[in-house]
Amino acid sequence: MDRTEMLAAIARIETLPSFPDVLLRFQNEMSNDTPDISKLAAIVEDDPSLAARFLKAVNSAYYSRTKPISSISQAINRLGLVETRRLAITTALVDRYRSFGGMVPQFFWTHSIAVALTSRSILELGTHSLNDEQKDAAYLACLLHDIGVIVLFHLFEHEFTLEYNKQINAGGISIENETEQFGINHPEAGEALAKNWNLPEVLYDPIRFHHTPSQAPDSSQTLCRLVHLADFVCNNLGISRLETRIATEFDESAFEEFHLSLQQVPDIIENVKVQAQAAESLVTLS
């Protein structure tokens, strides 16, 4: 199949579990001037398995430093709306995509969540001019940056696993190899799936250009660079979805974008270690 046919195939995919509707429902309610906490809580409570997981997550070491939280509305009060929404989407995704293809989903999600949490550390340690809305998009973009992998697994289960292993053994993953083999690479497949799922448009470019941020349109370059850098920084600590090989290069414009200096590398690493633990605990909640 060539690229156009692949994109069409992805647009038609109906066999993958749909994207959890918590995102949209939260967005609708939060766009009201005075969002109703009980309605927001109901979004999570409607799905008992999500609610249970969510409560475990809020009470995990990363979030709770004080008394245990026993209800969703209590969580909203404690964490705030933005954080609650993030946590709800994160837990919903992990819950829904517990397994796919031949891949170890635990690595996949630990990596994705760690990248999302790390993007916040990067914004805190560096300087930038993103507004709250963009920062929120950044979290989601990081969380979803590799969803194209799910697509490729889904469409080419066996071949993709083979190609994947071949790449690992050859010393790294290359999106060029993916394109050659499948007519499309995982960032492109991810963008197509994001469209299929009707996700917010701000997420398309960061998913599509997370390996090649300098190719992104100017308007989305900062977000693309953020995902790119957070991805690298996690891989450097072995919090990667691949098992043996981690990338040794990043696009240097990503480092410059946030005015980070090499003196900050130890701080970045310490931060990421904490985030990685949080990510792991979110994924392994039973």
Place this chain on the structure above:
Amino acid sequence: MKIKITDKEFLILKEYIETHCGIALRNTQKYLFESRLSKLVAEHRCNNFTEFSQLIHSGKVNGLQEKIVNAMTTNETLWFRDNHPWQAFSEHILPTWASQITESNMSPRIWSAASSTGQEAYSISMLIHEYARLQRHPSLLQNIEIVGTDISTSALYVAISGNYDEISMTRGFIPPWDQLKTRYFTHRGRVWEINPECKKLTRFRHFNLQETFRSLGKFDMICLRNVIIYFADDFKRELFRKMESSLNPGGYLLLGASETPIRYTDNFKSIKLGISTYYQLKG
């Protein structure tokens, strides 16, 4: 995906890269541009090398020069590269320094110029630790400093992190060095991390070899390996001149296996340490 380069584009870009990055290219190396720079051209949303040249000359993109150097020279490196120089380092240089430290409180400084992802600097650090341990000479660890520099921020990130994946760890760790792997690394999850005591001897910073070396201070050993091969003759001469002024009396220069000062300077003499060639200043 490769982007074709025309003869004219090649000449313009070659000229730029020689003067601004110090990298020398023969006319037969057109293919190198296509294979190594196509990705950068596409990354900057240029359709061809003419647009890319214009972008470079416009000076609008920060760090583009460094990206070109990165792409052209690659960060290829490995542990204890070429083996025997490191044997010589442990058997000849370290014992000399050790007695000078005891006698005159010398504090040797080593420069891993073009350190890439840090393998050379950490190989040296491990050797110093081994020597201090086996010869019971702990003061060595207080006195020696290893400075690693490179032009590539991403390579320096890896060096500072001290984290290496399984595949990098297989490169160069052959006997007798393989035992050092368990002694000086912690294997955590999917990465091997160099131990803090090895990190402690090192300091990494961003540095372009085209700058003056004065800000770095003087050294007792300079390793400039597998990088001058890429450089134009004028730049090589300049590098040797600058290194002469940066070496302390009796200091050592170690080059890559295929590199030599011959033709670029008369001020260095070669010396044999074991079966390895090091260079020292004449006189």
